Amino acid sequence: MEEIKIKGARIHNLKNINLTIPKHQLVVITGISGSGKSSLAFDILFEEGKNQYLRSIGILAGLDNEDRFDMMEGIGPTVAVRQNTIRQSNPRSTVGTKTGILNQLALIFTSDGKTLDEHRTHLSPSYFLYTTAEGTCISCQGRGSYYDINLEQLIPDNTTTLLEVYEGLKVTTGFLRILKKKYCMYFDIPFWQLPEDIQDEVVYGTYQNGKQSYCLERILRNAYEKGEDVEEVYVKTICPDCHGERVSDDAREVFFYGKRIGELGQMTLTGLLDYLDGIPEEELSQFSKNVLKNVRQKLKQLIQFRLGHLTLYREMSSLSGGEVQRIFLHLHLESRLDSLIYIFDEPMAGLHPFEKQSMIEAVKKLRDLGNTVIVVEHDKEMISQADHIIEIGPKAGVEGGTVVYQGDYAGYVKADTLLSQYLSGKCTMPEREGRTDTFHKEDCLILKHANTNYLKDVTVAFPLHVMVGIAGLSGSGKSSLIEDTLLKRLVSNQKYGHATGISGVERICSFTKISQEPIGKSATSTPASYIGIWDKIRELFSKQPEAKIRNMDAGYFSFHSKGACPDCGGSGYERIFLTSDFSVDKLCPTCHGKRFQEESLLVAYNGKTITDVLEMSIAQAVFFFADQISIVKPLRILEQMGMGYLTLGQPTSSLSGGEAQRVKLAKELGKQRGGNMLYVLDEPTTGLSLYDTALLLKLLDQLVAGGNSVIVIEHNVEVLKSCDYIIELGPEGGDKGGEIIAKGTLGQLRDNPNSKTGRYLI
Incomplete structure (x- = not known):
């Protein structure tokens, strides 16, 4: 069949829509946040494509119990990548293992590698891979580094008691009570006088069922992962045995044209290709020639996808959603499979305007192999080059869920939908009220001699009480400058009262980072719990007459406490594992997804x-809890940000990066602040349509008008156009970036011949 036909699609807010989607084309599904586009792409198309395949081989027989649509025809094997499910936490999964390049280099080292004395013992390929028992460095378990606690720095005074150690680390009162029970007889003894086994337990904890007890190492690791500057006491130590190369002694004795495999693993992909291009092929074995040709081809494609700044040893968990999707796209183009349906979730995320066309060409190439490529996207460039466009809307939540446009781009710009008006120019971004192009030299944060990662001794001033944009190509050093240097020095100053390499901190009262990291990894975390109103709602229910008669406290209104359904434990579904890492969910037959006991x-x-409340949208909850001021205040902020469509009880793990960031922003804005705050945002327009971006810009303008400062790392041209001042890094990515190539107002960037961003700010 040449079309996918859907009748009566009605999951979430989709309103029984009928739709015909052409196959073998590039199809863009767009719509404002919460309109239902992801429900259509992932919950209807992908889930049915997956389920039909599983039913066809007899795995899912009898498990389809969700009434999601009336009929679907023409669906085939479907592959999907979502922004919020592609992150991997396994530190041993790297760009080199994911792409297979490390395995291929191992073959070359086996075939043509040489030892310094030329008397080499033949080693199998597994000896050159840190992921194998033969190849891994024993000292660091193939990590290349580990974290050590500098106890002498953490506890420099011989008289510091155990209690004072915990207080110095700002342990919460709840944990302090638990620790007091555990170490009651030791609390007032100086740490260095404690028995050695107690010292060891306090620092490194104990393990039960694979879980580490509360200890100093866990406290410091959590602080490090939150971006706090604890590097003086929690030190990343490059493995002294392998020097970061991850592999064993045997592998480190073998060279391929002057380099060990661990050295190649630490090169950027661009640098690695340059190195391999310099090897004289006539001196290689025929086997290595063939493998090397394949490696070069892989590297060229990854560099074309704007990933040349990565290294083979770069951990997958540290990549952005856009970077992971580009690696995924490379793998599927390389496989040259056809007749599949691919669904991408914003593959343009994290790309500079200069880099977008190469991504579009890659997606088109996947289509030209004979596949159907469906892209959930807001980007103007991707939409303008699509074969077929579907807009779901007109608005979000209960006001969305219908098809408001379907057709080609020429028809779309004339369609007069909420989003097409921004493409046709009928709607424009809001003008900044407090915009300025004059800056006081003394009203700045000044960062000095930043050398983090690939930064090249950068010194830069950030004007305060304005909106500052941080621009640059992928991997040019934006995050290194802001997240890994500026924020860490601010944390250090806040924690210890001083920090080297930064001045002007006294000009702000405090700061907060609002990132795209998930705000809850489990199904028990919800928007209601995250913004702090869930406990208040449960208390309300426990005060009702029926609850008092039954002697039910707030725990009975929690789906992971006394109130949980006894059969599914409060999840609302049963998870059936088909393999160790692949599962399907079946609605709980006892509570039918309501999560609570009767x-x-x-x-x-x-x-x-309580189930009805969890199913309410934020907009509905604002009206329902109108007389509960402490509950309704943070909900109103979310509604103003265009997020009235979210439900109070949906898992926060299901939120996109952009949605998670706006929920965090709403939580921060709900706090009582006195102005003069520094807000740092990391690509806040990820997941946002132009309509939603306009709402965000109004909010950021209000922050600046209220006396605050905003620094925003962003590629979105509309946001950069709204900034008072822009700092651009480059000129390229990785080791070819890390410099300030342009800075100033919009006009100054437009006139700067070194700027790669200025030309897009017209």
């Missing part, structure tokens, strides 16, 4: 059960 649902507040 008794909890007998209590109502203003006619609604």
